[in-house]
Amino acid sequence: MTTAPFDPRVLKSNAPVPGAPDNWKRFFSFNTDAKVIGIQYISVAIFFLLVGGLLAMIMRGELITPENDLVDRTVYNGLYTMHGTIMLFMFIFPILNGLNNLLIPTMIGAPDMAFPRLNAVAFWMVPVFGFILMASFILPGGPANSGWWSYPPVSTQNPLGHLISGESMWLLAVALSGVSSIIGALNFVTTIIRMRAPGMTFFRMPIFIWTVWAAQTLQLIGLPALTGGAIMLLFDLVVGTSFFQPEGGGDPVLYQHFFWFYSHPAVYVIILPVFGIFSELFSAHSRKPLFGYLFVALASFAIVFLGLIVWVHHFFPSGVPEWMRNLFMVTTMLISVPTGVKVFAWLATIWGGKIQLNTPMLFCLGGLFNFVFAGVTGIMLATVPIDIHVNNTYFVVGHFHYVIYGAAVMGIFAAIYHWFSKFTGRMYYEGLGKLHFALTFIGSNLNFFPMHPLGLMGMPRRVSSYDPEFTFWNVVASLGSFLLGVSIIPFLLNMISSWVRGPKAPQNPWQAIGLEWLLPSPPPAENFEENVPTVISGPYGYGTGKPLVENQAAYENQQFQEV
């Protein structure tokens, strides 16, 4: 019994708790605790989600009418380029790294990441290259405007001839982003390989850890290729080399190989952790073990292997030879096999379960539906004769927004709701959460479904104006996008007000099985500190009655003093 106003271990905790006066400062400093870094990543990412979303609203405002009548064409091209760049490099990769920071050490029973200072460095690079990207908006020539792919020769045209141009700042930001991600990947992979709790063999790791390991392996293998291509492009732009310039004997398609060798695996970097989230949440919210753990774990690495040999499907029409098109068509279609293994596993998990339709589960179910829809259009895109027709049309834009917003972002929201109480010590408001889900599901389907008929009819992507026959579906899509924009409001309200004054959370509100749920909410600075549990069974023991760790009861009864 202590006379302090709160549990002394909470003094070291990294979330604000009632009575602790200056905990908020930790989030604005160079703090090496992975849980603080995780919140920092997530907060910065959500800020840039709003920026990227605002750009999208302006774009959809332009596209609600066929003519170019809202912004100048140069402005539209800058907007769509920066929308894609910000959403990928400033939102989705940082937010996934944020979840990794929160969840990896706690789920495997480690005190922190393998390299805590490098971890903080990797985070602090994010606002730096974010600033560089945003600063490019005020350059006289405007920001980069050749799409987030930045294909030469159009990206190296540099009409004003300035050394510091939107494009060169874009390349610098992307290169820094790559370095930050590689540092993060090193940390995540080393931590998973080396710092698991005693008794946690590889095949007792939660699936989220498997999928993150797979995703970060792809980062390590793929990012250097992107960096190499970006360096060569930068030299073409500022020094006058001819790697990709035909006049000097260079080859523009070579850049496409460099670019997509990374950027295809990048999409698996995005979706694999979301697969992990689905595996965790479907199991917990059906109170049933994950069906087929071994196949699901191995499928993650099958996706890594296959994901590295499909990149040419992004540029089938560029003139690559027929044998190459056929080869990459087959490899691309094969990815649906390990992915299908996971989808069937989730369906078999929830079948016959005891489902709770709370906010995390709703987001997972909606995300699963959107993902399956995106998957079948993916098969169509993999099929070369069909792709020749729909490549570079809105069909592709619809497909990838279904995966990214419809599946990945919804999965990320699900994770945030599911683990919110663990890392803030408070419960979110369930009603606002359900509202957020409803608006998101309807908005994303209204926004992105119409893009499919548009693409089939032949509307190209990246256009600032279009022929009148495309008007109807564009109007629907724009209205959907405005709804999607509004849908973020209940989420922001929920996050802020719950953190500040939400009800205190119990240690394990979902009664879920996992090492992170054996920690107090929020966990102390070094998680289990000296009392690292010994894992004695696999991760999804719902209904088996087997405890996860030795002396489990001791970990389950950690209460704080009431303030």
Place this chain on the structure above:
Amino acid sequence: MTSSPSRINFPAVAIVSAWTGVLVVISFWMSRQAYHWLPVQASTAAPLVDGLFSFETALATFVVCWVVSIITWVVLFNRADKYDMSDAEPIEGNTRLEIIWTVIPALIVFGIAFYAVRVNQQLAVLGPMEHIHRGSPVEEVGGYVGDRLPSETVEVIARQWSWEFRYPKANVSSTELHLPVDKPVTFRLVSEDVIHGFYVPAFRLKQDIIPGRAIDFNLTPTREGRYRLRDSMYSGTWFATNQADVVVESSDGFQHWLEQAASQPLQPGLSDAVQEYDQRQQAGAKGWATVRPAPRPQVNVPGSNTLPHEA
């Protein structure tokens, strides 16, 4: 490992089979609808592509409907009571089922791929492709290389932001593409600046045009009409306006057009970008930096890009 029970439940099998039958019917119906989502079929490639798309729509419908059915069933009949936190049956897997749902999709995928490779071979659109130098002394020796092309070739010159079509045999150029119906045509695609995309949705065909290369591209139009050619690879500020019309007409009509065109003097062709650029300059060039559009190509027949088109 606790496995799912393996007694055969006949009513369940009957219901599942019946529902599968319903979904097969729906999928077949969707596959017929799929043809309506695509533009008119105006080339020999179009029926092949549409057939493949229709087949994949059937498969897609079946998969999506099955997944939705399972999710719906679970949400309706497997709900726990609000405060019930008890566990469900600890079913951890069923190796035989997992093997089945790995192998069967793999076989289906190989089946689709085989079908698609066959269609690819039938399409066979991509001809030989050679690298060229722009402004190379070698080319200057023999004159502009377009003059040495086989006579049935149509040379397509893509620029920021206009399309020029040259018929070397007839010594005709235009910014409106005319083609005789039911005759195979070979295009020679070149770009003078950045990557463009030669895309005619009604033909279902697209080919990127890479600067520094001359790409041969073959197709056969099968339906008379006026269609759209759209630049499909982002090529800069006025990319969206870089469109031209494709007029497919009878052989006689086409010959007549060529003869008429040959007698016309050279005049500026179509380029919406040039017009917009001039207007933009006059209005004070508000906006960010842009490359200047290439001047309108000098052609015999400018043609039109504002007449109604079918696709």
Place this chain on the structure above:
Amino acid sequence: MTSALPSPDHGQGSAAAHGMHAKHNLTGFIIFLCSESVIFLAFFSGYAMLKLGALDWLPAGVEGLEWQTPLINTIVLVSSSGTIYLAEREMGRQNIWGFRAWWLVTMALGAYFLWGQAVEWSGLKFGFTSGTFGGTFYLLTGFHGLHVLTGVVLMALMLGKSFITDNYKGGEQGVQATSLFWHFVDVIWIILFVLLYVWQRS
């Protein structure tokens, strides 16, 4: 507090924990090297694709690359891999001055390589912007040279640290990592030498 867990023991790191941490460092560094090799592989593939697809590969007035002096540089660099191995062996025998001697020899050989590279560059008749030949040549040799320079700097750091007493009680991961890096740089050079100087016709 109703927990039955023993009170946490704050602030006491054990030597074992330190050792574990050091092992993490080497694991992380090896993973980093694997990732770094991909950027070289990417540049190699780019070079090969451009060379194979080029109409005129060599710029006007350039007949090819002189290979004799680079061969000498290669022998120097490969030898330095041998000397760094000897240095590590001396360290394993607790012979700190033996270690420092061979380490210094390695640094000298590395510095000679860099000087030789600079001499070669200054004598060449083509520049970075001389078509794809010039671009890829300077990109490959320059990027590699940057790694050689980094290696020499790392070795200087390790040499300095070797004068701190008891620096190696907990293990020699810094030396091991630097040595691994040096071997990596060496292997990359051998591939580069073959691609640039041996494969001159196609």
